[in-house]
Amino acid sequence: MTTLPEPAPRPAANAANTGLVRSVLRSPRGAIVVAFLVVLILACALAPLIAPYDPLAQHLSAVRSGPSGSYWLGTDSLGRDLLSRLLHGGRSSLLGVLEAVVTLLIVALPTGLLAGYLGGTFDRIAMRVAEVVMSVPVVIILLAVLSIFNHSMTSAMIAFGVLGSSGLMRVIRGAALTAREELYVTAAELMGLSRLQVVVRHVLPRCRGAIIIQASLFAAVTLGVQTGLTFLSLGPPPPAATWGGMVADAASVFNQDAWMLVPPGATIALTVLAFGLLGDVVRDVSAEKYAAAPASRRKRRTGTPETAGRPEPATDMLLSVRDLSVATDGERPLTLLDAVGFDIAAGETVGLVGESGSGKTMTARAVIGLLPGNCRITSGRVVFDGSPVQDLDQRAFRKLRGRRIAMISQEPMAALDPSFRIGSLVAEVVRAVDGIKGKAAHARAIELLRMVEIPDPEAVARRFPHQISGGMAQRVAIAMAIAGRPELLIADEPTTALDVTVQAEILDLLRSLQQQNNMAILLVTHDWGVVADVCTKVVVMYAGQVVETAPAGEVFDRPAHPYTRSLLLSSPENTHVGERIQAIPGSVPTPQRWPAGCRFASRCDLAQPGCTEGAIPVKDISEGRLSRCLRVDTLLGGEARR
Known part of the structure; x- marks a missing residue:
């Protein structure tokens, strides 16, 4: 049979053709925000090398002096250089934000993903625990942690991450529930991928935007909470350099020298604003990405069974x-x-x-x-x-699916994950059913695309699902289905x-x-x-x-x-x-x-x-x-x- 090449559709929006990070950097707002945060983090991380003075060194001859060639941002009431204290104080502040966000993700990410994907008893238990955690008074718990652990800001930030995880957990669960309904997730299950592979490869990428948005907003809130605690001297005791401590020092002499509040206040405000804007940019880019390459939601149809009336299965039948x-x-x-x-x-x-x-x-x-x-x-x-x-459990069924029994759905375009290229999707199935990796898996993927009579399979393997036609998408779905050489194909x-x-x-x-x-x-x-x-x-x-x-x-x-x-x-x-x-x-x-x-x-x-x-x-x-x-x-x- 001769198959005519199918014309390639028009390229979709740039956001759909590029990764999330690259799309964020291409946005003017995203580029500015990322540049600011990168410069700030590097400056604070390199504070011992680039700070002009020791943050504790007192210059009594220049008390509360304004910006000058010697002191770029001026000095405080004890003659300490504000720029040096700002850079050194940023190390503890940003480290505390990182500790809280990492804790938040460690707790909320796997729990939310599994609750949304698995559902059932695990979902119910996880959501009840989340509701209990959300009812706990955060400030009281943080004060108790600081008291017990001798004003350890690390302990306080880890506790804050745990207490904040319930909100993110619910957001991730909702995103995972939506992703679970996509046909490409069902297609991945049909191809014999394990639950872990499906969650990591197909559910998690669809939740990525929501995770980044919530994490960036939580980082902004964390910075505010940490600044408040150090402002009240509940963190590292003076004379340690902290942003909250600098604000407290400036507040005590505000009537005599208002400038002292500007460097730490502006830095805190700009950093909180940058975290918030980063979340907005990721939200906008994610919406544009999935609008450019939409995936139909999986349609659950309430069906009915067949009846044949013969008492015993035919042993000679497949x-x-x-x-x-x-x-x-x-x-x-x-x-x-x-x-x-x-x-x-x-x-x-x-x-x-x-x-x-x-x-x-x-x-x-x-x-x-x-x-x-x-x-x-x-x-x-x-x-x-x-x-x-x-009566087989899901683990036993996965040994059949994609290997001895395969299925192709009625909506091929929706059965292909829009986040991955065609070659990667087919190679993923090859790795699952044949256990081969790397170049061998890619070569087998190209072979399968050629078997289903796709013209120029190497070029098609480099495309995203939205860049191919419906007929070609169906051929790709068939290639994925026959990767395991099934004895029964359900179409x-x-x-x-x-x-x-x-x-x-x-x-x-x-x-x-x-x-x-x-x-x-x-x-x-x-x-x-x-x-x-x-x-x-x-x-x-x-x-x-x-x-x-x-x-x-x-x-x-x-x-x-x-x-x-x-x-x-x-x-x-x-x-x-x-x-x-x-x-x-x-x-x-x-x-x-x-x-x-x-x-x-x-x-x-x-x-x-x-x-x-x-x-x-x-x-x-x-x-x-x-x-x-x-x-x-x-x-x-x-x-x-x-």
């Missing part, structure tokens, strides 16, 4: 699902999938068909062990290659967002990869054209149940369920030009409104009173054909048997 039911947690569980069942043989392509809300995606996620956090499998079995997998509507030409190319690519690797495919779709093109068997779902299972050819020739027939008639391919599409009246009922009898009865033109009286059993029509309908004899002309 995947067998039997009586699989999924429900929500809570006091009043809500069933989302109801006794779903189907089989997939090695090398077979099975189409999972139904309207939105029928449960297709929920079924696929149940198979691969990635149900939403508030859902669980309540009954049934999922057997993969002869081994039950429905969730892989061609929905693509134009007709690109759809055909993607389907041809999947078919080619399947033939090369004898890979089975579970194709989740609502497109009968796609089913006719690639599927050998069809499983039709409606309102959480499987209503028909049959070879693809027989479904098109003689559908054995009124819903299947209605879906086929409503397909645009079966409507002549100028005719009205035969849309199915009504909509799929929500799980809260599932009827006791046939769930399609209210929309069915063959419905009888018996259809609504009780649960509808599955009929075995013939070899490989199942139907959940009391009127199947009418549909097939009397050929059906029980």
